Amino acid sequence: MKRIYTLSRTAFVLICICLFLVITAQAQQEQAAEPAQAQQEQAAEPAQAQQEQAAEPAQAQQETAVLEVESAAICEDVVDREPVGAGDSFSVSMGKLFCFTKIVGAETDVDITHAWYFGDNERARIILTVKSSSWRTYSSKILQTHEIGAWHVDVLDESGNVLDTVDFEVVQ
Numbered sequence: 001m002k003r004i005y006t007l008s009r010t011a012f013v014l015i016c017i018c019l020f021l022v023i024t025a026q027a028q029q030e031q032a033a034e035p036a037q038a039q040q041e042q043a044a045e046p047a048q049a050q051q052e053q054a055a056e057p058a059q060a061q062q063e064t065a066v067l068e069v070e071s072a073a074i075c076e077d078v079v080d081r082e083p084v085g086a087g088d089s090f091s092v093s094m095g096k097l098f099c100f101t102k103i104v105g106a107e108t109d110v111d112i113t114h115a116w117y118f119g120d121n122e123r124a125r126i127i128l129t130v131k132s133s134s135w136r137t138y139s140s141k142i143l144q145t146h147e148i149g150a151w152h153v154d155v156l157d158e159s160g161n162v163l164d165t166v167d168f169e170v171v172q
Contacts, residue, residue, distance in 0.1 A: 069164035113156040114139040
């Protein structure tokens with residue numbers, strides 16, 4: 001019986017020592033990681049500031065440029081980056097219409113938005129990237145058979161300012 005008691009006490013002491021070593025090793029790893037993490041955070045701050053500073057001139061450059069819609073049309077199709085079947089009245093049986101825009105004045109990549117409205121209800125919002133100083137782009141909208149009436153598409157800049165509005169109607 002004495003031997004079992006001695007063995008149990010020895011095993012208990014060894015378990016305690018192992019736990020102490022594991023806890024100590026974890027604490028040392030955490031202490032070593034804290035300065036490295038702080039260094040990474042400090043290194044990231046200047047890099048982030050540099051990225052923000054680099055973005056500022058490009059943004060300021062685009063803000064000074066005047067983004068304009070040179071032409072806009074609602075049409076039946078777009079072929080070779082040109083509108084086909086442009087008009088202001090379309091049969092609902094067309095099934096799908098396109099809003100074509102030619103944007104001028106972009107000095108950097110900039111997003112515009114085509115916001116499609118049926119009456120006063122926004123039905124779609126499509127973000128399109130303009131990638132040069134003269135850029136043709138388009139969006140499309142599938143027509144539902146009950147959406148007969150007045151429509152318009154607002155062409156918006158990145159700030160939500162209306163650059164142009166294209167009015168049209170969908171008829172039976």
